[in-house]
Amino acid sequence: MKKIGVLTSGGDAPGMNAAIRAVVRKAIYHNLEVYGIKxxxxxxMEGNIEQMDLGSVGDIIQRGGTILFSARSEEFKTEEGQMRGIEQLKKFGIEGLIVIGGDGSFRGAQKLTEKGFPCIGVPGTIDNDISGTDFTIGFDTSLNTIIEAVDKVRDTATSHERTYIIEVMGRDAGDLALWAGLAGGAESILIPEKKEDFEEIVDRLKRGHDRGKKHSIILLAEGVGSGFDFGERIQETTQLETRVTVLGYIQRGGSPTATDRVLASRLGAKAVELLMDNEGGKMVGIQNNNLVSYPFDEIFAQSHTINEEMYNLSKELSI
Known part of the structure; x- marks a missing residue:
């Protein structure tokens, strides 16, 4: 293999640039040509492709977002769209492709692999919702952004003696809410993977209020429902003054943490190694701090799970 391509797809995540940098520099180190697909x-499909060199990825490791930009494409899900993409790969002589993104991006990569163009997936999403890897690129940065916000909201909650609902991202996964809730000392954590008893939440708030607790923080994952709806229900039931903060897209931005930069660098370089070994149709990941790779089919067949021990601990510590 002499020429490879790299693209980012789906939602952006801090650390994607670090992964792009690792792909480009690792490939050039091994005398491969690298093409960035924007x-x-x-x-x-549109042929928005250009060759990259060492300078193309200079001074980007600390930047959030992605220099290759990202977009969702319904057309690429069709046979016609995939064939258009293959035509462009052939035009530029690209023999293998590295796709940095999430589950939807990997499904596109799998289709290309099935059509003779080996692809390797690099998990980049703040949601941390991809099986086969302990962590995804962007999760740690987003988590720290949330914790910083929780700490600031707590200052206001304390000053005004209020209950605060903080809604965080994560789609149908609760990792961001769980980890941030445990790290931020939240009284309750609501995630899609667990059905929380509303009366138990209310009782916990009342117990805290009765013993003189001046404020409470509740972390709610967006996959559970609207933070505003839940906040209104809490206030009506408890008569405690309640406010809602929806963090939104601030969670996807910012300079990646050292953890995300290192993770992205390791995964990006490993993806190049797999292509050099003529492997395709796989995702690289990290488990117990060791790099691993699994076929896309295995990744798609598994469902995301939370850390049960952490969830139980959060309930024990929020008495």
Whole structure:
């Protein structure tokens, strides 16, 4: 293999640039040509492709977002769209592709692999919702952004003696809410993977209020429902003054943490190694701090799970 491509797809995540940098520099170190594909699979179909060199990825390891930009493409899900992408790969002589993104991006990569163009997936999403890897690129940075916000909201909650609902991202996964709730000392954590008894939440708030507790913080994952709806229900039931903060897209931005930079560098370099070994149709990941790789089919067949021990601990510590 002499020429490889790299693209980012789906939602952006801090650390994607560090992964791009690792792919480009690792490939050039091994005398491969690297081509950056802008705007994800949409850019692939449109031929928005250019060769990258060492200077192309200079001074980007600390930057959030992605210099290759990202886009979602419904057209690429079709046979016609995939064939358009393959035509562009052939035009530039690209023999293998590294796709940095989440589950949807990997499904596109799998389709290309099935059509003779080996692809390796690098998990980049703040949601941490991909099986086969302990962590995804961007999760740690987003988590720290949330914790910083929780700490600031707590200052206000304490000053005004209020209950605060903080809604965080994560789609259908509760990792961000769980980890941030445990790290931020939340009284309750609501995640899609666990059905929380509303009366138990109310009782916990009342017990705290009765013993003189001046404020409470509740972390709610967006996959559970609306923070505003839940906050209104809490206030009506407890008569405690309640406010809601929806953190939104601030969670996807910012300079990546050292943890995300190192993770992205390791995964990006490993992806290049797999292509050099003529492997395709796999995702690289990390488990127990060791790099691993699994076929896409295995990844798709598994469902995301939370850390049960952490969830139980959060309930024990929030008495």
């Amino acid at each position: 705007n994800g699979f949409q850019g692939l």
